[in-house]
Amino acid sequence: MSNLTARDVSYTYQTKKRIVKALNGLSYEFVSGKLYAILGKSGSGKTTLLSLLAGLDLPKEGEVLLDGVSTSVCNRDDLRRDRIAVIYQDYNLFPLLTVLENVLYPLKLKKIPTEAARKIAKEKLQAVDLSEDCHKRFPHMLSGGEQQRVAIARALAGSGDIILADEPTGNLDTENGKNIISILMNLAHAENYCIIIVTHDIGITEEADILLRMQDGVLVNCVPGICGSRLL
Amino acid sequence: MLALTFKGLLRRKVSCLLFTLLVCIGAIGMHILSGILENQEDALEKIYDESKILCVISNLRGTKTDGLQIVSAYIDLCLTDEKYDFCTRIEKVCLKRTVVCHMEALQEDVSLIGITYTDGVDELLPQNGVVIQFLENYTYENLLGNEAFCIVPYAMLPILAEDGDGRLQAALTMEETTITLPVGGIYTGGDARTIYCPFRYVASLLTEDKIYTESLSFYVKDARSLESFREESLKYFSEPKFTAEDADMYFAMIVHDDLFQVTVSSIKENIFMLRLLIPLLYIISAGIGFLASFLFMRGRKREFAVMRSLGMHRTQVIGVIFLEQFLLCIVSTLLGTVLLQTLRSRMPDGGIVGGCLFMLCYLGGVLTAIIWITNVTVMKLLKTED
Numbered sequence: 061m062s063n064l065t066a067r068d069v070s071y072t073y074q075t076k077k078r079i080v081k082a083l084n085g086l087s088y089e090f091v092s093g094k095l096y097a098i099l100g101k102s103g104s105g106k107t108t109l110l111s112l113l114a115g116l117d118l119p120k121e122g123e124v125l126l127d128g129v130s131t132s133v134c135n136r137d138d139l140r141r142d143r144i145a146v147i148y149q150d151y152n153l154f155p156l157l158t159v160l161e162n163v164l165y166p167l168k169l170k171k172i173p174t175e176a177a178r179k180i181a182k183e184k185l186q187a188v189d190l191s192e193d194c195h196k197r198f199p200h201m202l203s204g205g206e207q208q209r210v211a212i213a214r215a216l217a218g219s220g221d222i223i224l225a226d227e228p229t230g231n232l233d234t235e236n237g238k239n240i241i242s243i244l245m246n247l248a249h250a251e252n253y254c255i256i257i258v259t260h261d262i263g264i265t266e267e268a269d270i271l272l273r274m275q276d277g278v279l280v281n282c283v284p285g286i287c288g289s290r291l292l
Numbered sequence: 293m294l295a296l297t298f299k300g301l302l303r304r305k306v307s308c309l310l311f312t313l314l315v316c317i318g319a320i321g322m323h324i325l326s327g328i329l330e331n332q333e334d335a336l337e338k339i340y341d342e343s344k345i346l347c348v349i350s351n352l353r354g355t356k357t358d359g360l361q362i363v364s365a366y367i368d369l370c371l372t373d374e375k376y377d378f379c380t381r382i383e384k385v386c387l388k389r390t391v392v393c394h395m396e397a398l399q400e401d402v403s404l405i406g407i408t409y410t411d412g413v414d415e416l417l418p419q420n421g422v423v424i425q426f427l428e429n430y431t432y433e434n435l436l437g438n439e440a441f442c443i444v445p446y447a448m449l450p451i452l453a454e455d456g457d458g459r460l461q462a463a464l465t466m467e468e469t470t471i472t473l474p475v476g477g478i479y480t481g482g483d484a485r486t487i488y489c490p491f492r493y494v495a496s497l498l499t500e501d502k503i504y505t506e507s508l509s510f511y512v513k514d515a516r517s518l519e520s521f522r523e524e525s526l527k528y529f530s531e532p533k534f535t536a537e538d539a540d541m542y543f544a545m546i547v548h549d550d551l552f553q554v555t556v557s558s559i560k561e562n563i564f565m566l567r568l569l570i571p572l573l574y575i576i577s578a579g580i581g582f583l584a585s586f587l588f589m590r591g592r593k594r595e596f597a598v599m600r601s602l603g604m605h606r607t608q609v610i611g612v613i614f615l616e617q618f619l620l621c622i623v624s625t626l627l628g629t630v631l632l633q634t635l636r637s638r639m640p641d642g643g644i645v646g647g648c649l650f651m652l653c654y655l656g657g658v659l660t661a662i663i664w665i666t667n668v669t670v671m672k673l674l675k676t677e678d
Contacts, residue, residue: 110671114601116669137604137605141602152594156300156304164296165296
């Protein structure tokens with residue numbers, strides 16, 4: 061069971077005009093088996109929090125702990141390779157690699173032998189309901205929903221147990237969005253993944269186990285349905 | 293991992309082709325330029341090795357090169373005097389000394405000319421229609437010694453006597469001394485009243501105070517050190533000056549190096565320009581490598597960010613991208629080399645080195661571009677909002 065904790069995390073960055081305090085002493089503990097949805101206005105620091113949780117950057121103050129170990133003392137590249145996967149709104153698949161090759165990429169990074177890697181990749185693609193017909197297609201030949209499913213399969217192939225998703229349904233229609241949410245929900249509840257989603261999607265806020273709102277650089281618990289659509 | 297990267301690379305057909313073409317053209321250009329430089333350097337060496345620079349001693353005004361009285365001190369300086377370095381720096385010293393003898397068989401005076409080389413005497417030059425034929429056991433080399441023998445005009449043959457072995461010989465009287473010279477060679481086309489023999493033989497007939505040479509010429513051994521030789525020679529011979537007053541014991545040296553200087557200076561100029569141009573082109577090729585890679589890879593920033601977000605170290609990303617560029621570069625350079633090989637019969641070593649150096653500089657530029665481009669904040673690339 062994984063435990064991703066933000067402890068007194070503060071983060072500031074400088075724009076051309078001013079210094080922005082994106083996070084202000086944020087503390088929160090994310091656990092496995094739950095789907096977290098984080099809401100907040102644009103510029104409220106949601107993506108900053110996600111990048112700190114993913115180990116793409118370090119907090120200016122405080123720390124992020126994975127199973128009690130600070131990300132500042134471990135190799136954060138290894139962390140993303142082995143433990144934490146990130147899914148993006150724009151899918152960010154490799155455009156010149158086929159669907160299967162995209163999913164193989166993280167497996168090859170982990171130096172898994174080709175045959176075994178192909179088997180795992182195919183399993184993960186099956187898990188997100190992508191038929192073998194798609195395997196040899198390039199990302200631009202797929203619909204947005206299919207591309208996002210490939211991105212999820214790639215995240216799963218990394219064998220991490222934490223998935224961070226940045227607006228995963230942002231570019232999808234309602235139906236495809238629901239499918240993606242359903243896959244993520246299933247991963248959290250059936251596969252015991254810790255899923256943290258930054259979103260504006262009302263559908264996700266209704267499905268999430270825990271709804272959080274980013275306000276003044278900290279996370280505030282919300283009650284689904286009451287949290288306020290004005291925040292979205 | 294690499295296989296996947298290269299699959300992606302090969303699917304970028306247009307940029308791959310453009311990149312290959314660019315490097316290929318660059319490699320061919322550098323091959324050619326380096327080859328030209330090497331050829332010019334070879335040509336210069338060949339000119340130095342093969343050029344025979346003739347130096348002729350004249351009067352101080354430089355108007356007279358024959359009929360001089362160049363005393364034995366100068367002869368020793370050029371031939372044997374190892375006290376001075378001069379004789380070791382020259383070769384093929386041509387001397388000439390004429391004495392008048394009476395030839396009884398002809399009932400006339402004839403000129404007996406002592407020489408060291410036949411081509412040091414204008415009257416014996418082939419371009420004046422003279423043909424020399426040496427008899428058995430005699431060669432040009434015999435002229436360098438002091439052996440008693442002579443080269444006579446063909447017209448003189450009928451009046452020459454034979455010795456006991458049936459060999460022809462010329463009998464001459466010089467200041468009441470009779471000398472008999474076996475005939476070692478015959479010439480046609482020259483003066484019918486002149487007999488040639490080794491210079492040292494003539495010298496042996498004369499008293500010390502009468503030994504001199506009427507003309508003196510020699511070749512510089514090493515054309516590379518012509519300038520230092522010229523400086524050295526100023527200790528013994530002056531430069532010809534038309535306004536100089538002639539003095540019996542002093543001489544000037546005329547150096548026939550006009551063609552040599554023109555050829556060498558033009559080749560040196562070419563080499564200088566190429567040596568200046570080639571390093572400049574290496575720097576430019578590094579710049580082109582940087583620019584080309586920057587332009588080709590600028591659109592792949594997001595791809596590199598995704599690699600990082602999947603857990604690749606930055607050095608790994610740099611390594612993978614550099615390797616793909618390196619392979620493209622190798623293929624392009626090889627392609628350029630093979631293409632050039634087929635067009636030229638031989639690829640000079642300098643050309644191959646030049647091509648490789650071009651590749652290295654180009655890759656230097658490529659690596660700089662890669663390091664620059666991969667220095668990105670991953671999250672910023674993946675999402676600009678928020």
